[in-house]
Amino acid sequence: MTSAVEANADGLIGPTHSYAGLSPGNLAASLNAGQASNPRAAVLQGLDKMKRLADLGLPQFVLPPHERPDIPFLRGLGFGGSDAAVLERTWKEAPTFAAAACSASPMWAANAATVTPSADSADGRVHFTPANLHTNLHRSLEHAQTKRALEALFPDPGRFAVHDALWPVAHLADEGAANHVRLCAGHGEPGVNLLVWGRDAFEAWDGPWPARQTRQASEAIARRHGASGAVLAQQSRAAIAGGTFHNDVVCVGALDTLFHHALAFEDTAGTHAAIRTAANGFEPIFVEVSEADLPLADAISSYLFNSMLVSLPGESRLTLICPTETRDNARAHAVAQRLVGSNGPIGRVEYVDVRQSMRNGGGPACLRLRVVLTGDELAATNPAMRLTEDLHARLAAWAGRWYRETLAPADLADPALIDESRGALDELTALLELGGGFYPFQRT
Template sequence: MTLAHEANCDGLVGPTHSYAGLSPGNLASDRNRGQVSDPRGAALEGLAKMKRLADLGIPQFVLPPHQRPHIPFLRDLGFSGKDGEVLASAWKEAPAFAAAACSASAMWAANAATVTPSADALDGRLHLSAANLTSNIHRALEGEQTHRILKRLFPDEARFAVHGPLPSVAHLGDEGAANHVRLCAEHGQPGVNLFVWGRDGWERWQDDFPARQTLQASEAVARRHGTQRPVFARQGRAAIGGGAFHNDVVCVGTREALLFHELAFEDKKATLDAIRRAAEGLFEPVFLEILEADLPIEDAVSSYLFNSQLLTVPGQDRLTLLAPVETRENPRAHAAAEKLAASNGPIGAVEYVDVRQSMRNGGGPACLRLRVVMTEGELAAANPAQRLTEEMHARLSVWVMRWYRDRMTPADLADPLLIDECYGALDELTAMLHLGSGFYPFQRHGA
């Protein structure tokens, strides 16, 4: 059996972390619109979570923030002059576009890409496809830079196939791994790939909240990766209507365990039957369903129980559920989580982590990371400067304290000094993570 690990690649929160309420259907984002954020605290929370996983012996990598404000986007809209002049004009004449250009949403790396491990790919390489994120303009700006980031982290083309985003059209709306779950007996063995989609790209959507992932996008990603044993399942309309804008708000799984809310799938029986058929001869799936009667969808979404990380901790037979503190603070979600750990099932422990700054924008622990199953050889071939160590954690913490503000309102994003702060921070980070020359647009084209 090939030895493999489920590594986590976490997005480092950027200096412009704010609550601008840019994401329709994301109830937390809308509820906290205009509130004061703490970029420094958010970045340190994310780093603390990364360090906790690294301390457990789980491979942990750092994905750098994107350049924000995204001045090239604003130039494409006709604003001109020096970068500071471009930003000032955009905030005056087109504030909605200016807000999108300043969003730090790339921190939620679960949307960065979809991953097919080498054990499941026809050509035996590890495949990643950067998501196009067409459903929201602030996220649709991310695909090109995400592709560049993944190419730097996974440079060996003999081992890794890093694909760019699908064409940026509504029919191929792709939200990345937030709508994908891989199940298996062991990470190094072949598994089942569950692709969850919210709408058919050709249908007319009439519900209140948008369904972001299309069936056609999921099929295209599976096809280009040569993904074996794919299962395509429709997300429950009731879940989307309740605020589950991605499947990972109501479903999480790893190894043989799939933990999901009763409303997660439009046709639950057909979905579970399809997973069983795909897994036949490989492993026996374990389905952990939490009923609407025990945890109403409103509580599931506000507590983000399902947006937890299911971790395979070295030396432990059973999984650990890493949940946000909001799960512990919600009586029904807390009871459900503790019941999972108390049963004799695949989950043996629950831990709680503070990522409140992310949660206020609708992103829990699972949103902050991209899971990548990697063999020992693949781990060795990844950019070592991006792997979190004790020393790297300390250096990044100092870097955050030096460059990040501890208070940010949406109005503060128009401050011309913010550009210099962000560019200075990213210049230094480029060297720290060995990202190479010209990694960001301002490094290639100047300010």
């Protein structure tokens, strides 16, 4: 058996973190739209969550924020003059585009890409396809910069294949790892790749909220990566209508265990059966929570399933790392406590404070991209992007120098934010050894 570990690469929250309510179907983002955010608290919460994982013995990496405001995008819409003039004019004449250009949404690295480990790929490399995030304007701006970040973290083309995003059209709408779960006996062994889709690209969709992932996108990624053990399952229409914009809001898995809400899949029995058939050398364990025990509305508000389910060194049972909102929701907390007391596969629950992210509809699982790596693959990553005690301290000090304590949506029009953000990213480029010209503003 090949030895491998599951590493996490978290998105570092950017200086323009705000509550602009840009994501239809994301109930938390809509509820908090227009309120003031705290970018400094947000980035420090994210860093502390990363450190918690590193302290627990898991490899933890940092993905840099994207350049925001995205001035090149606005220039492409015909706005000219100085960068400050471009931002000012766009906010006056096309505020929807200005808000999209300022979004810090790349922080949610679960949407960065879909990953197939070398144990499952046809050519024995780790494959990444950045998500095109076609459904939402502000997120559709991300994939080119995401690819550069992944190439910086995984620079060896002999071991890693970082693809372009799928063609950014509605038929191939792709939301990344938020709709992907890998099950296996051990991280280094061949596994089952569960790819969850919300709609068929060639059929009409009449739901109240967008179904963001198409079946055709999931199929294309499985083909491109040569992914063995691929199982495609349809996301529950009822769950999407209730505000489950990604499947990871109601489903998470690790090793042989799939933990999900009863409304996660359109055909739960069929999904379980397909996973069992695809499983090679292990028997999957399904931990299903009923609607009676946890109504869908509570599952969404508490983000019980948008937790991180991890296998920690030296522990035989899995650990569930939940947001504090799970602890504060009586029904979700009761479910979590029953899991621990049932002598099942989940043996421990821990809580992390990511409230700034949660208010935009992103829990602990949204902030991370999981990547299974062998020892040789881990050694081939960019060491400057791996979180250590020293890097955590340096990034916390960096955030203290550059990030605002309060940011209202109206503040995004402040031209000073351009210089603040660029100053922060310029310094970060050196901290993470990203190389010259990593960001567009560094190339002009």
